[in-house]
Amino acid sequence: MSIWFTEKQTENFGITMKINKTYVSEQTEFQKLDMVETEEFGNMLILDGMVMTTQKDEFVYHEMVAHVPLFTHPNPKNVLVVGGGDGGVIREVLKHPSVEKAVLVEIDGKVIEYSKQYLPEIAGDLENPRVEVKVDDGFMHIATSNNEYDVIMVDSTEPVGPAAKLFEKGFYEGISKALKEDGIFVAQTDNPWFTPELISQVFSDVSEIFPITRLYTANIPTYPSGLWTFTIGSKKHDPLEVPADRFHDIETKYWTPQLHTAAFALPKFVSDLI
Ligand code: AG3
Numbered sequence: 482m483s484i485w486f487t488e489k490q491t492e493n494f495g496i497t498m499k500i501n502k503t504y505v506s507e508q509t510e511f512q513k514l515d516m517v518e519t520e521e522f523g524n525m526l527i528l529d530g531m532v533m534t535t536q537k538d539e540f541v542y543h544e545m546v547a548h549v550p551l552f553t554h555p556n557p558k559n560v561l562v563v564g565g566g567d568g569g570v571i572r573e574v575l576k577h578p579s580v581e582k583a584v585l586v587e588i589d590g591k592v593i594e595y596s597k598q599y600l601p602e603i604a605g606d607l608e609n610p611r612v613e614v615k616v617d618d619g620f621m622h623i624a625t626s627n628n629e630y631d632v633i634m635v636d637s638t639e640p641v642g643p644a645a646k647l648f649e650k651g652f653y654e655g656i657s658k659a660l661k662e663d664g665i666f667v668a669q670t671d672n673p674w675f676t677p678e679l680i681s682q683v684f685s686d687v688s689e690i691f692p693i694t695r696l697y698t699a700n701i702p703t704y705p706s707g708l709w710t711f712t713i714g715s716k717k718h719d720p721l722e723v724p725a726d727r728f729h730d731i732e733t734k735y736w737t738p739q740l741h742t743a744a745f746a747l748p749k750f751v752s753d754l755i
Contacts, residue, residue: 486517488532490705491675496532498522498703504599509591511643516599522703524599526567526592528638532703539569539603542669542709544736545699545744547573550632550667550713551580552728552741553720557631558582561659563619563647565636566592568604574634575606576731583612588643590616620646626659633660635668640679648679650686653714657690663717670696673751674706684755687714695720696755697744699735710751721745 489495498519505516515527523536534542547570551557558581562570566587574583585607587593593614596604607614615622619635633656637644646652647668656666670683680696688694691714701709713720721742728738 486519486527488527488530488705494675496703496705498525505595507591509589511589512638514589514591514595516595525703526596526600528592529642531639533638534567534569534600534603535703536600536602538702539567539600540734541699541701542704543569543573543603544733545697545711546570546634546636546667546669547576548731548733548736549697549711549720549741549744550634550665550715551577553713553715553718553723554631554663554665555718555727559630559632559661560584561586561622561626561630561633563623563633563635563637564588564644565634566590567596567600568593568607570634570636571609571612572603572606575609575611578729580611584615585612586615586617586619586622588616588618620652620655623652623655623659626655628658628661630660631664633664633666635666637669639671648683650689653683653687653690656714657716660716665713665715665718665720666691667711667713670710670712672704672706672708673710673748673754674708676705677754680710680712680751681754683712687712691715693717693719695745696747696751698747698751699744708751 487497502518525535526533560583640648693715
């Protein structure tokens with residue numbers, strides 16, 4: 482007998498994977514959490530029935546969330562990650578020597594706990610002395626931060642459940658306040674096939690607050706449609722005008738200096754959304 486997991490990505494469409502083992506299946510204080518071993522993509526974290534990360538393709542998302550804004554900022558020292566309890570974005574952030582402190586604010590301590598156990602190569606750097614882990618509500622953390630961060634990364638779940646308020650305009654206003662005067666932020670903003678309205682809405686909200694707003698994409702096979710978007714809001718530095726000598730050597734599997742710029746070249750139906 483074999484067991485298969487399906488994420489219903491829409492009412493009528495899904496992705497299905499063969500599961501070898503279920504390590505965890507529990508209702509946390511905030512969401513349903515499953516940690517499984519898949520045949521094709523290694524261990525996989527699922528929240529509320531949605532694929533969050535897998536050992537095989539996690540590098541794409543985590544590198545693209547971290548390196549695009551961090552190379553856009555000339556000297557990022559203080560960094561905040563909202564969500565991201567699996568630790569993948571933090572691992573990438575620490576590859577930047579200018580970063581003195583990276584704060585992770587994850588609402589669900591269970592995500593951190595089980596990621597350390599079952600996704601060690603993703604969560605391993607959460608113990609690094611440059612990292613401060615807070616199990617707390619990211620929305621509240623943003624609301625109480627002023628002029629503190631150079632770069633903020635929003636590594637959230639989908640706009641349902643605990644993360645819904647992380648897609649609202651008031652949240653982006655809070656982010657602007659929490660950033661220093663030349664700060665920059667990035668948020669994962671879902672996919673253009675099934676959630677085009679979300680991309681348009683976020684882009685329009687962010688561009689009312691930040692003088693520079695940009696959208697870029699990456700290919701993530703286990704996420705809905707595989708074509709994922711990220712929205713950047715920046716007060717001063719334009720991700721499309723990074724001087725070539727700023728790209729220092731860094732070990733990556735997806736991000737390259739060429740891709741940093743190429744990722745902003747959008748298919749027509751995607752650029753029509755913004
Ligand atoms: N956060 C964004 C995952 C969204 C995936 N959506 C879905 N499967 N419907 C990923 C967290 C990784 N650190």
